[in-house]
Amino acid sequence: MPVETLASPQTPILEVSGICRRVGDAVLLDDCAFTLPRGQTAVLLGPSGAGKSTLLRCINLLAPADRGRILFDGRDIMAPGVDAPGVRRDIGMVFQNFELFDHMTVLENIMLAPMRVRGLSRNQARDLAMAMLEKVHLPHRADALPSGLSGGQQQRAAIARALAMQPRLMLYDEPTSALDPEMTGEVLTVMSDLAAEGMASVVVTHEMGFARRVADQIVFMQAGQVVEETPGADFFAGRCSVRARRFLERVMD
Ligand SMILES: Nc1ncnc2c1ncn2[C@@H]1O[C@H](COP(=O)(O)OP(=O)(O)OP(=O)(O)O)[C@@H](O)[C@H]1O
Numbered sequence: 584m585p586v587e588t589l590a591s592p593q594t595p596i597l598e599v600s601g602i603c604r605r606v607g608d609a610v611l612l613d614d615c616a617f618t619l620p621r622g623q624t625a626v627l628l629g630p631s632g633a634g635k636s637t638l639l640r641c642i643n644l645l646a647p648a649d650r651g652r653i654l655f656d657g658r659d660i661m662a663p664g665v666d667a668p669g670v671r672r673d674i675g676m677v678f679q680n681f682e683l684f685d686h687m688t689v690l691e692n693i694m695l696a697p698m699r700v701r702g703l704s705r706n707q708a709r710d711l712a713m714a715m716l717e718k719v720h721l722p723h724r725a726d727a728l729p730s731g732l733s734g735g736q737q738q739r740a741a742i743a744r745a746l747a748m749q750p751r752l753m754l755y756d757e758p759t760s761a762l763d764p765e766m767t768g769e770v771l772t773v774m775s776d777l778a779a780e781g782m783a784s785v786v787v788t789h790e791m792g793f794a795r796r797v798a799d800q801i802v803f804m805q806a807g808q809v810v811e812e813t814p815g816a817d818f819f820a821g822r823c824s825v826r827a828r829r830f831l832e833r834v835m836d
């Protein structure tokens with residue numbers, strides 16, 4: 584049974600505090616903190632190696648944090664005895680490289696987890712998968728194999744697969760960086776539409792135009808630390824730290 588939370592509408596969907604992760608002598612994350620209110624989108628920015636992917640992986644318990652606290656919908660998911668697969672069911676994750684099963688059709692890819700993990704019947708799972716394919720504008724490719732799809736279509740199918748688990752939070756790690764520029768837009772549009780519908784999201788991306796459009800807040804990271812957490816409008820108006828401004832000047836060139 585999923586653990587019910589007693590979260591009120593004011594409870595942030597995500598509260599990360601004091602997160603540290605070391606591997607051997609390397610400090611990957613050093614006292615990272617940020618808060619994501621319900622229904623909002625945070626964009627994680629920062630130079631390569633800053634720790635953005637590591638922080639996303641800690642949030643969805645794919646990488647263990649050594650210290651700190653992560654409250655997901657008000658519940659401490661780093662507490663001993665937490666059902667990690669259960670938490671992961673409620674947090675959708677989309678990676679750079681889609682990771683669809685190539686021997687199954689797009690529809691079957693999306694039906695799989697709702698049947699196996701949520702216990703839906705085949706018919707229920709098919710209806711749900713088709714509804715998710717409508718959301719990402721791909722119902723006409725339901726019976727195709729992933730290899731027959733463009734990169735942009737594959738990534739939209741991967742988003743549909745994540746949505747079929749009815750997550751309360753979506754994490755995206757550079758979802759468009761393996762795509763040609765002409766396919767990037769269609770994926771970003773799907774992500775913006777979901778954000779506009781109130782899907783809480785944490786996005787790592789180098790697409791600054793997108794970040795500017797959708798980010799309620801920017802979480803800027805450098806060398807394993809969250810340097811600042813700034814409302815998107817302020818950040819892009821230059822009301823941010825000197826370090827973040829330097830980064831912005833470099834990437835906006
Ligand atoms: N399992 C690991 N063991 C040791 N070092 C690691 C491990 N995973 C990541 N690192 C190191 O931790 C740092 C942060 O990596 P991470 O992948 O989180 O950065 P990032 O901000 O996502 O970078 P990019 O923009 O290039 O994707 C890097 O220096 C990386 O080499």
Ligand SMILES: [Mg+2]
Binds near residue numbers: 635756
């Ligand atoms: Mg990364």
